[in-house]
Amino acid sequence: MTLDSPTVTGNRGLVIEEPLIFEQGSPDKCGVDLPEPDDRPDRLGGVARSGPIGLPGLSEPEVVRHYTRLSQKNYAIDAGFYPLGSCTMKHNPRLNERMARLPGFADLHPFQPESTVQGALAAMGHLSDWLLGLTGMEAVALSPGAGAHGELCGMQAIRAALDARGADERRVVLVPDSAHGTNPATAALCGFQVRGIPGNDRGRVDVDAFKAALDDRVAAVMLTNPNTCGLFESDILELSTAVHEAGAYFYLDGANFNAIVGRVRIADLGADAMHINLHKTFSTPHGGGGPGAGPTVLSGALAPFAPLPHIVADGAGYRLVEHVEGDMQPFGRMKGFHGQFGVFVRALSYMMSMGVDGLRQASGDAVLNANYVMARLRETLTPSFEGPCMHEALFDDRFLKGTGVSTLDFAKAMIDEGFHPMTMYFPLVVHGAMLMEPTETESKESVDAFCDAVLALADKAKAGDAAFFTGAPRHTPRRRLDETKAARNPVLRWEPPAPAQAAE
């Protein structure tokens, strides 16, 4: 079904077909004017490149137009509601961008003498103070580059602590079935075997099964709280006590910290380590998939093992500690240079803007918006669990039973209505999951418009109009794409067209 008549160009108003850069320009065009290099004898020792690279040449106006047209084919928070559960797509304040671009931050070389970067080290120190103040933890490693990298930091610190106490027999890590895939992948990287823990019918960890799994081979437990079903683990104090009594460590996945920031201190939950996604809780831009940052807070038991570098307040100034000093036992180094500094400045700018009162209000509004979505949709869709949710509302596909419409089809129809779909098929513990996270930066009007659309779509599905869904999306730059073809015969780069065969 094609709704509109085709145009002669394939363009459709504002959506313009854009070829690859390799299909444009010519080798002698250039978008940058550079001075003529001196003609001195080279010192390359005979390893100069021979032959062309094959890069296309475009002038500046052509380049600007290319990327502007590409941008117009993207959905983004700036453009609309983006309830992608577990990803926390909240507004990215532009003050943060301006602050990160101050020459005194952006134009700093990582290896300048310490005396010339005191302001940058102070910014990292202030960020650390905020993170420790909000979590009540003992130490923070700023350098991990993303959430999964922060998990690795925490789990390597745990492994180092186990090694330091000679606990060689502890090689099992317990991970709930509802966990993000990064949890088991991270545990495996640290030389641990992964054992799953089942959930109960309330969407939480089954306390009895959990305790039964704790033995003297268990190194650590990795738990997300609020969990991936959008629920607070109400038995968490009992769980963390049991972990510690069993001689193991408690890793908290901080992916959902945004739901409780300013209200719950992680130290009070008994955590030994937790990564904090600055790009979620503290609003730094997701940038189409990074860069993020995953600073990891550590308890007193793990603090001695924090990776290098460390930021240390030293009298009137700050020091960057890049090598082992005193009795520290860092497990190593996680990243080149000093971590995601540009992301640190943005997050600090956000924290200073919000203040502790604003952060508390933000987690409250995030939870309020999610519960409002739940309240408006619960009669028509099928919520997976009872009770108030935290920052995200989880539904499954029971309401679509017998309609011929899948979670995927439903999501694609939402795209046509102008919304980014919720997270689909995650967590794995419910069938056809739909995880909706509105965040605190959506107005009531915006959340209502979304709920109205979802309810209308659900009615349409139940009324038997399956083709409406299975053919969606129709109003997008591309319709459904053939992912099987992409995987079966991977085309991962542009190749120059083969020269035409001469006719015989």
Place this chain on the structure above:
Amino acid sequence: MRYLPLTDDDRRAMLARIGAASVDDLFRDVPPAAWTGPDGFDGLPPHATEMAVERQLSALAARNVAAGSVPSFLGAGAYRHHIPAAVDHLIQRGEFLTAYTPYQPEVSQGTLQYLFEFQTQVALITGMEVANASMYDAATGVAEAAAMACRITRRKHVLLSGGVHPHYRAVTESFLRYTDIETECLAPDPLGVEDLMGRVTAQTACVVVQNPDFYGNLADLSALAAECHAEGALLVVAVAEPVSLGLVTPPGAMGADIVVGEGHAIGSPLNFGGPGVGLFATRKKYVRHMPGRLAGETVDEEGRRGWVLTLSTREQHIRREKATSNICTNSGLIALAWTIHMTLLGEAGFTRLARLNHMKAVEMVEALERVPGLKVVPRHFFNEVMVRLPGQNAAGVVDALAERGVLAGVPLSRFYPTYPELADGLLLCATETTDTADIEALVSALTEVLR
């Protein structure tokens, strides 16, 4: 609070609809012992206006010496280049900046197409067949490359050259520390004389080298590649300065199996070292062992060309503990800045930029060679060289030059404080942003301090 759209009336109406007494009531699953009231966060300030935050952070920024405000010769893995104004303008378009991973390809064709173009550009300049959609940075990329080589060869021994950036070495050692892979880090090798060929055995999964190496030495790696392949090992080549690939024979043409680069120097300001973008390229036959995200070409229902994320069966969200890596994200926005800058440069600009960098470095080296008490170490280099200041502590010289308003490179003691034989070593780099007056300032300040 300017970022929060709900009004008190909204909140009341929503709570009524939910059937909850208050917002705090929604948190009733939190055990009271774990709850902190509004006054429970000592020492953290309340919210502030945009004007106040800007004032405070600007004051912090003003306490730093911006690298571009003085003659600067710092490199050591982070290179200062001129970034065309269009780059930063384009990456701040909200459709790029505030999108996430392209999970819904029909509304993410912009991101997917630039990642496909990025992958192609990376493959072309490294001389490799395929590249991924980026890693966090080169250091983590080298670590992932070493693990990938072990998966491919089913061997467990990784040999890291002494010429590899010390941070790449440290990150790789840390990353593999708790796996069953053994990493052997050779001693720092400022002269480029270590015998790697003699150490490659039938147990070696890969040899990791850097070109130009950390000390500036440029080498032909073809013989090493051949030796690795004769023993069934892979050659991993790190490139810390991607601009070099506009002038130097690419690692792919020398026989590299995996190339890892730090892309940060193209498109992004120094940012005190991060965020970076790891360039990661390999041979087509190894693609299913490669970590990280991949954009691939396909068609939509109407037969039109389009792009999707592909080969995700390698990744953690599908494979969980059996995944090729625990990585979830890439470095999308920094990859975008990189690809826009590369597109602006094109073939003519990229090769000219590389030549310009080399000529500036030659000019700097010719001037340094006239400074008494200073010895330039590499014979062949791109835009950075190690110099020796016999009898001097290089860190002290750098501090003395900083007081004279010159950022005179990076002392090796910063990386290897326990190697006294490196204490007189200094890394100096020139790029297209270095002008003749900067070089004169460096030479005269050095001459004065070394006198």
